[in-house]
Amino acid sequence: QNLTEAIQNGVYPVGNESQIEDSNWDFSDSFFFAGTVVSTIGYGTLRPKTAGGQIFCVFFALFGIPLNIVFLHRVGKMLSLLCKKLGKFLYEKGMRKKRIKSLTLLFFLVMGILVFLCLPSLFFQMTEGWSYSEGIYFAFITLSTIGFGDYVIGKQPGRNYFSYYRMLVAIWILFGLAWIALLFNL
Amino acid sequence: MASTSQRLRGKRACKKIFWAVFPHACFILSLVIYAFLGALMFSHIEGNRKVNLSEEYRDFLQQLWNISRNLSDNMTENEETFKEEIHTLLNRAERDWFVNPKDIWTFFGSLFFCCTVFTTVGYGNTYPVTRTGKYLCMLYALFGIPLMFLVLTDMGDILATVLSKSYNQFRKLQSKILASKLCSGFTCKKGDELKSRAQSTIAISERLNIMEVLKNQPGVKGKPIKYRNAEIFEMLIARENEHTRPARNKSIERWSSCPELTRGKTMSQVIENFDKIGKQLEKLDVPIVLMVLVIFVYISCAAAILPKWETRMDFQEAFYFCFITLTTIGFGDTQLEHPKFFLFFSLYIIIGMEIVFIAFKLGQDRLIGLYKKVISFCGENKMPSKKVYPK
Numbered sequence: 306q307n308l309t310e311a312i313q314n315g316v317y318p319v320g321n322e323s324q325i326e327d328s329n330w331d332f333s334d335s336f337f338f339a340g341t342v343v344s345t346i347g348y349g350t351l352r353p354k355t356a357g358g359q360i361f362c363v364f365f366a367l368f369g370i371p372l373n374i375v376f377l378h379r380v381g382k383m384l385s386l387l388c389k390k391l392g393k394f395l396y397e398k399g400m401r402k403k404r405i406k407s408l409t410l411l412f413f414l415v416m417g418i419l420v421f422l423c424l425p426s427l428f429f430q431m432t433e434g435w436s437y438s439e440g441i442y443f444a445f446i447t448l449s450t451i452g453f454g455d456y457v458i459g460k461q462p463g464r465n466y467f468s469y470y471r472m473l474v475a476i477w478i479l480f481g482l483a484w485i486a487l488l489f490n491l
Numbered sequence: 492m493a494s495t496s497q498r499l500r501g502k503r504a505c506k507k508i509f510w511a512v513f514p515h516a517c518f519i520l521s522l523v524i525y526a527f528l529g530a531l532m533f534s535h536i537e538g539n540r541k542v543n544l545s546e547e548y549r550d551f552l553q554q555l556w557n558i559s560r561n562l563s564d565n566m567t568e569n570e571e572t573f574k575e576e577i578h579t580l581l582n583r584a585e586r587d588w589f590v591n592p593k594d595i596w597t598f599f600g601s602l603f604f605c606c607t608v609f610t611t612v613g614y615g616n617t618y619p620v621t622r623t624g625k626y627l628c629m630l631y632a633l634f635g636i637p638l639m640f641l642v643l644t645d646m647g648d649i650l651a652t653v654l655s656k657s658y659n660q661f662r663k664l665q666s667k668i669l670a671s672k673l674c675s676g677f678t679c680k681k682g683d684e685l686k687s688r689a690q691s692t693i694a695i696s697e698r699l700n701i702m703e704v705l706k707n708q709p710g711v712k713g714k715p716i717k718y719r720n721a722e723i724f725e726m727l728i729a730r731e732n733e734h735t736r737p738a739r740n741k742s743i744e745r746w747s748s749c750p751e752l753t754r755g756k757t758m759s760q761v762i763e764n765f766d767k768i769g770k771q772l773e774k775l776d777v778p779i780v781l782m783v784l785v786i787f788v789y790i791s792c793a794a795a796i797l798p799k800w801e802t803r804m805d806f807q808e809a810f811y812f813c814f815i816t817l818t819t820i821g822f823g824d825t826q827l828e829h830p831k832f833f834l835f836f837s838l839y840i841i842i843g844m845e846i847v848f849i850a851f852k853l854g855q856d857r858l859i860g861l862y863k864k865v866i867s868f869c870g871e872n873k874m875p876s877k878k879v880y881p882k
Contacts, residue, residue, distance in 0.1 A: 341820070341822055345611070345818055345819045345820045345821075346613075347612075347613065347815070347819075347820035347821045347822050347823075348615070348822075349614070349821070349822035349823040349824055350617050352822045354824075356807060357805070359808075359811040360807075360811075362811070362815075363811065363814050366814070366815075366820065367617075367783070368854075370818060370851055370854075371851045371852075371854030371855045371858055372854075374851060374855055375855050375858050375859060375862075378855075390695075400498060407582055407678045420729075420835075438622065438625070438626075439625075441629075442625045442626075445629045445632070445736060446613070446628075446629075446632075449610045449611055449632055449633060449636060450613075450819065451607070451612070451613035452607060452611075452613045452615070452616040452821070453613050453614075453618040453823075454613075454615035454823060455618045459612060473595045488621070489637070489640065
């Protein structure tokens, strides 16, 4: 018992780094890391430890983040075009302009929540084995770019992920971020 | 009679200053209150979490015990197997087995956590574990992040005005020096040309900005469309008047004789100021190299001071940490020994995020300009037969 106590106290500071990553930064892991940097989510499960890596990360973020923002703007404009089309359709049906505006806003909000928060949580329930509320929590924390890192995709031990899993999740993150950026501008 | 009017004028000036500063102070104060409230909430909810040893934890301890018991006396033989087994075992360990919630979720700890939530930095060394904590965290972020965004944009205006004013002064000085150095008729014309060009660019950017401003207005929701249209009209008229008639002091003097009108005027001015949030940010036209330089200098200052009490970090690590925090990426790999001191840095962090925000905005604009140039260049190349020669 004493031994376990002693080891526990020794393990305690190590416990912060107990996710001992194997040092293979293969392509998909690095791609994922670059994505977390550029979108400013920054989970932290994968991070550069060498000095050169950190310096490169600084410059990479300096150029990558504005690029990402521009990109998100464009994607957001595409999304808002859909909304405008809906507005026009309703206007032709003879609704008043004020009602159209609030209705399209509501529609946008509800559809966005369904597509970007609820649906992916179901998906994560299947692939990651989280509960539904954990899935929603993860989706929210990721899309708001807070990115704690307590829940990360693709890190559950002993689970097989199909090969395009990460890419699919990246696409979801992209469109979700564009939707949120659009929400802020409305 | 003269002294009372002077006193009145002084009072009015004081009031004017107060009402000018009031909205900004209001935003910041509301953010601070929000942070404190959140800290209270989270320290109550997460700090009082009951810690019960879960099955997996007991299993983990048992395995650890077994491993250490199976070690023979031969050291070299043990090292390899010990390493591997410990490696696999520790991979399964979860952080929240080893931490006592009362230590982490003190008031200051929760305050730190709340800051990481609404600034979206999200380090991840503290995160909510209970179910209510998680839901509360989501709700908190939902309201906190727009509030933070509002404060950032608001203070960004001030910063942008300071930057652009100082930059313009610098440019004026530069052109003056240039003009006085090469003192001939030819170069004097050049100086005027520079000035007129600068003025014309300012004029052009101003005309575009009303639409942009209205599109990018945060926080002004729920306004009826009619009021907005009237406002656009008023702003357009005001702009035209500013250009054509620079001397408007007379009309203001006439209004100030009637006290009710002045009160109404200040209130409408205050409300107007709410709408001007983000306006100065749009106007900023400072070269991006300067901004990058400012960022580097700013971060280096903090990186030089930080290692004084964070003994584990050297300059380069502190620089990296500050940068990752200010861009709100927030990996959370560097552990702070004294998070409380970092809270005192909060003003620095807000201004730093401002600067980074502005720099990224500028970078955006430059990127879009570059993109347009590239596209038009490609377009010209592809269609050489577009030129029509008039006969």
